[in-house]
Amino acid sequence: MKGLGARIQTMVDLYPVVDSIADIGCDHGYTAIALFEAGKAEKLFACDIGKEPLEMAKKNVRFRGLEDKIICRLGNGLEALEKGECKHLLLSGMGGMLMIQILEKRIEEFETILLSPQSDYEKVRRFLYPYMELVEDCYVKEKNKFYRILLAKKRRNGDRENNTSDTGAKVPELKATNSDAGENHLDSSAISKVEWEFGWLPLTKKDPVLKELLEDEERHLEEMLLKNPQKVIAEKLEWVKEGLGYFG
Numbered sequence: 001m002k003g004l005g006a007r008i009q010t011m012v013d014l015y016p017v018v019d020s021i022a023d024i025g026c027d028h029g030y031t032a033i034a035l036f037e038a039g040k041a042e043k044l045f046a047c048d049i050g051k052e053p054l055e056m057a058k059k060n061v062r063f064r065g066l067e068d069k070i071i072c073r074l075g076n077g078l079e080a081l082e083k084g085e086c087k088h089l090l091l092s093g094m095g096g097m098l099m100i101q102i103l104e105k106r107i108e109e110f111e112t113i114l115l116s117p118q119s120d121y122e123k124v125r126r127f128l129y130p131y132m133e134l135v136e137d138c139y140v141k142e143k144n145k146f147y148r149i150l151l152a153k154k155r156r157n158g159d160r161e162n163n164t165s166d167t168g169a170k171v172p173e174l175k176a177t178n179s180d181a182g183e184n185h186l187d188s189s190a191i192s193k194v195e196w197e198f199g200w201l202p203l204t205k206k207d208p209v210l211k212e213l214l215e216d217e218e219r220h221l222e223e224m225l226l227k228n229p230q231k232v233i234a235e236k237l238e239w240v241k242e243g244l245g246y247f248g
Contacts, residue, residue: 004034006142007116007149011092014136014151015040015114022047022086024077024102025094029057032070041088044070047080077102088112096120100127107131108154115150122196128152129188137201139209146213148199194242203246214243 004012012034015021018041023032026046036044046061048054051074058072073080089110091099096117103113104127113132117124128134132152140147195203202210221237 004030006140007092007147008034010138010140010149011090011114011116012038012040014138014149015090016112017041018088018112020044020086021088021090022081023090024080025049025091026057026072027053027093029060029070029072031090031092032057033060033064033066035090036066036069042069045081045086046070046072047075049074049076078106083109090114092116094118096124099124103127111154113152115152116147117150121148121198122193124150125196125199126188131155134199134201137199139202139207139213141209141212146209150199192242194239197239198243203243206247211244211247214240214247218244 008031011031015035017039020043021032021035021041022045023029023035024047026032026048029046032044032046035041046054046057048057054072054074061067061070061072075081083106087110089112091102091113092115094117096119099115099117100120100123107113107128108131113128115124115128125134128150131154133155134150134152136149136151138149140149191200198210198214217240218237221233221240225233225237
């Protein structure tokens with residue numbers, strides 16, 4: 001599909017080939033169409049809570065003759081999908097807390113989830129961690145705006161024995177611990193505040209777009225601190241400087 005922006009193109013490129021994908025919050029359906037045309041899935045669900053964007057998605061799907069390949073559905077979050085109907089998701093163009101609310105009751109149904117949250121990045125990574133392994137975590141810049149793109153795959157018992165990602169980058173060690181309730185949990189104590197916020201994978205791999213974002217944030221926060229010397233601004237600046245320390 002021609003004319004895709006850097007964010008959508010990166011999401012399409014990162015998505016593995018699977019049998020079906022559900023695009024939750026599909027807007028006008030461009031990502032679902034691009035995923036199909038790139039051969040990422042033979043069947044897609046384009047779902048949105050808004051009637052107007054979904055009608056545009058239907059129009060775009062019809063224009064390309066893909067009505068039998070891309071199913072457009074109106075619904076709030078995962079309500080548009082029956083349980084077990086699709087095991088691979090894509091969520092983008094919404095805040096991180098909304099993504100968590102959509103996923104929290106059904107996340108264990110899914111094998112693959114690609115997310116591009118617009119906020120609450122640390123909370124999204126913390127939410128995913130017990131259920132999914134982050135295999136890709138990267139930054140994209142488009143029209144002077146930075147985007148985070150995370151690809152997560154369902155954890156399996158064997159994943160706990162290998163603390164290297166598919167890309168070869170070092171990831172935090174996973175340790176099984178027993179809670180008071182006797183449940184099995186993953187110990188995330190080795191992950192720092194900065195790694196939760198900016199991502200241990202892009203920091204370890206020295207993602208150049210992340211470096212640019214951190215440099216921009218550093219300048220902005222230093223200017224803010226001169227005008228308004230508040231503790232919260234100083235703390236954010238400290239985290240940014242710690243993140244830049246990964247780049248040498």
